[in-house]
Amino acid sequence: MLHLRVIVPSDRIDKVRALLSERPAVTNLVLLPGSAQRPPGDVVLCDVAREGASEVLDRLRDLHVDRDGSIAVESVDISLSESAQAAEEAAPGHGSDAVVWEQVTAVTHEEATLSVTYLAFLAIATMLAACGVILDSPILIVGAMVVGPEFGPLAGMCVGVVQRRWDVTRRSANALVVGFPVAMLATIAFAWLMRGLGLFSLEMLQAERPLTSFIWKPDALSFVVAFLAGVAGMLSLTSAKSGALIGVLISVTTVPAAANAAVALAYGEFAEARGSSIQLVLNLLGIVIAGTLTLLAQKELWRARRP
Numbered sequence: 340m341l342h343l344r345v346i347v348p349s350d351r352i353d354k355v356r357a358l359l360s361e362r363p364a365v366t367n368l369v370l371l372p373g374s375a376q377r378p379p380g381d382v383v384l385c386d387v388a389r390e391g392a393s394e395v396l397d398r399l400r401d402l403h404v405d406r407d408g409s410i411a412v413e414s415v416d417i418s419l420s421e422s423a424q425a426a427e428e429a430a431p432g433h434g435s436d437a438v439v440w441e442q443v444t445a446v447t448h449e450e451a452t453l454s455v456t457y458l459a460f461l462a463i464a465t466m467l468a469a470c471g472v473i474l475d476s477p478i479l480i481v482g483a484m485v486v487g488p489e490f491g492p493l494a495g496m497c498v499g500v501v502q503r504r505w506d507v508t509r510r511s512a513n514a515l516v517v518g519f520p521v522a523m524l525a526t527i528a529f530a531w532l533m534r535g536l537g538l539f540s541l542e543m544l545q546a547e548r549p550l551t552s553f554i555w556k557p558d559a560l561s562f563v564v565a566f567l568a569g570v571a572g573m574l575s576l577t578s579a580k581s582g583a584l585i586g587v588l589i590s591v592t593t594v595p596a597a598a599n600a601a602v603a604l605a606y607g608e609f610a611e612a613r614g615s616s617i618q619l620v621l622n623l624l625g626i627v628i629a630g631t632l633t634l635l636a637q638k639e640l641w642r643a644r645r646p
Contacts, residue, residue, distance in 0.1 A: 340418045340427065341392050341439065345383040346375040346409040351402055355383060358398050363429035364391025366422040380408050386415060386423055389437035390430035393641070396441050412442060438577045438637050440502065446576060447498045450491025451511040458521055460488045461594070465522040466529045468598030473539055475548040480595050487594035489515065493569075493623065494576055497630035501638060515623070519597050526601035534605075541606050554592050554599045555614035557621050565591050565625025572626065573633040593622045 347355045352370075359365045364387050371382040387395050392412070399410055418424075430437075464487035471479030492514035499508030533539035568591045600615035 340415040340423055341387050341389060342413045342415050343383070343385050343387060343395070344409075344411040344413075345385075345399065345404060346378055346380045347383055347404055348378075348380045348407045349373075351404065351407075352381045352383075354402055355399065355404065358402075359383065359385055359395070362387070362391060362395055364388040364426050365395060366426040367420065375408075378408055386418065386420075386426070388423075388427040388430040389439060390427070392437070392439045393441070396439075412439075438641055443498055443577050444502065444504070444507070447491060447495040447511070448507065450488065451495030451507065451514055453510070453514040453517055457488055457491075457514060458518060460486060461518045461522040462525040464488070464594045465526045465598045465601065468595040469526050469530060469602050472548065472551050472554060472595065472599045472602060473533075473543050475546075475550045477550050480551060480554075480592075483594050483598065484591070489518070489593050490572055490626070492518070493626045494573065494630060496627055497569075497573060497634055500631050501634040519619070522594075523597050523601040523604075526598055527605045530602045530605035539602075544602060544606050544608060544611075551595070551599075554595045554618060555603070555611045557614060557618040561592070561618055561621045562625045565622040566629040569626035569629025570633050573630040577634070577637060591622050591626065592618055593626075596622065 345355065352372075356368075356370060359368055365385050367384070367386040369384040371384070373380075374382040396410065396412070399405065404410060464483045467479055467486060468483035470476070471483060492511040495511030495514075496508055499505060499511060530539055596615045596619035600612045600619065603609070603612035603615060
């Protein structure tokens with residue numbers, strides 16, 4: 340269940356009230372005439388089942404309420420109401436399967452922005468992964484995967500392509516194209532620093548690393564794993580089951596591959612750097628292709644269910 344707070348220009352309040360009253364997925368409808376000051380207008384509060392939220396938001400945007408007024412959407416964790424339960428039952432499908440496109444776009448917009456915080460997290464994750472590959476430590480590799488913020492721009496690219504929001508696609512691609520080289524350069528400098536401190540060495544990199552050698556030895560399964568992770572990650576973002584995203588983050592080797600490539604370059608191991616780079620590209624392509632196909636399938640499914 341989602342809660343809407345809508346500021347409606349007074350000349351459109353009758354249309355908005357009729358729109359919301361006619362939708363069976365809408366309940367707990369409240370009208371506060373003249374309550375809004377900036378922007379001016381009437382305030383409408385209501386709850387709407389996730390399954391019907393995208394349709395309601397589309398109709399409100401058709402009335403240009405988002406342009407001349409305001410639409411705010413919040414998730415309702417608990418709703419003790421028989422009318423709310425009836426609204427969810429009246430809406431097609433299941434709430435956990437519903438896709439609220441405006442919500443997905445908002446989440447990926449924030450996560451896909453090239454910012455100082457994004458670069459810091461990506462660089463820190465890559466340096467953690469560098470420690471993991473040198474020490475052959477799966478624990479550090481998993482920790483680096485969780486810290487890495489790269490899934491946000493990957494999801495943003497998928498959303499941008501499906502919704503034909505090329506500005507979102509460009510912004511997300513920019514975060515990846517700039518972010519990974521910056522993180523790898525920082526990791527090269529980090530590797531040189533650690534070598535100067537006597538904590539890293541060429542012998543450690545060339546030693547047998549059976550627990551992490553898969554990072555720079557890509558194969559067909561590398562793409563398969565990334566593809567499956569892309570499907571699961573996109574489902575976790577578009578549905579109510581967001582907890583699955585952590586499992587996605589620790590199943591792909593984007594950050595570890597970038598880290599291994601950086602460390603290998605720092606020590607002149609170009610064959611290993613090349614293998615790690617191929618692993619990185621395979622993972623990125625697998626996630627983007629899978630995420631895009633998942634969104635297209637969800638879009639067609641809900642279009643068929645919509646009355």
